[in-house]
Amino acid sequence: MPRAAWGIGLALAMLAGCAQVPPTTGYRDASIIIASTTRFEPQRFAGDWVVRAAYPQDANLRGVTARQDGAAFTLAWHRCNAASQCGTVAEVWPARAMGQGRYVLRDPSGTADRTLWVLWVDDGFRTTAIGTPDGGWGWILDRSSTGGADRIAAAREVLDFNGYDLTRLAIQP
Secondary structure (H helix, E strand, O other): OHHHHHHHHHHHHHHHHHOOOOOEEOOEEOOOOOOOOOOOOHHHHOEEEEEEEEOHHHOOEEEEEEOOOOOEEEEEEEEEOOOOOEEEEEEEEEEEEEEOOEEEEOOOOOOOOEEEEEEEEOOOOOEEEEEOOOOOOOEEEEOOOOOOHHHHHHHHHHHHHOOEOHHHOEEOO
């Protein structure tokens, strides 16, 4: 009997080794289907947005401005120079629309373009959840730097629903 139990245990261990672990890329479980919102309207989306939450590589991103024609996004970064002088540096990222609420942003430094998908925006176009299918990054943007806790919570739920790991999403100061 112990030999049979050992054999069963070995067979179960081998089966467990064959189990599929969901793929994770960046901050998102890539096995979960993702979609951009169908209620995206470039004219209503245009304008200034404050970064309310982002993943670690974008911890210094403070704001995003979308042009009405969708041809560019300006990203405002908090940066310090070698002399410890800090301030906001704005970079214009040319954009190409790829579909409803979907863009490819061209990195002005030429290092890495970004795919931007508007996953959700509230009815008043005050808060939005932004992400990308590969899960390399994600943001929660709002028209204001304070308030809207219910909308921020809804944006977090949308990121979670789309497979994002919320434990690494940092609320911006």
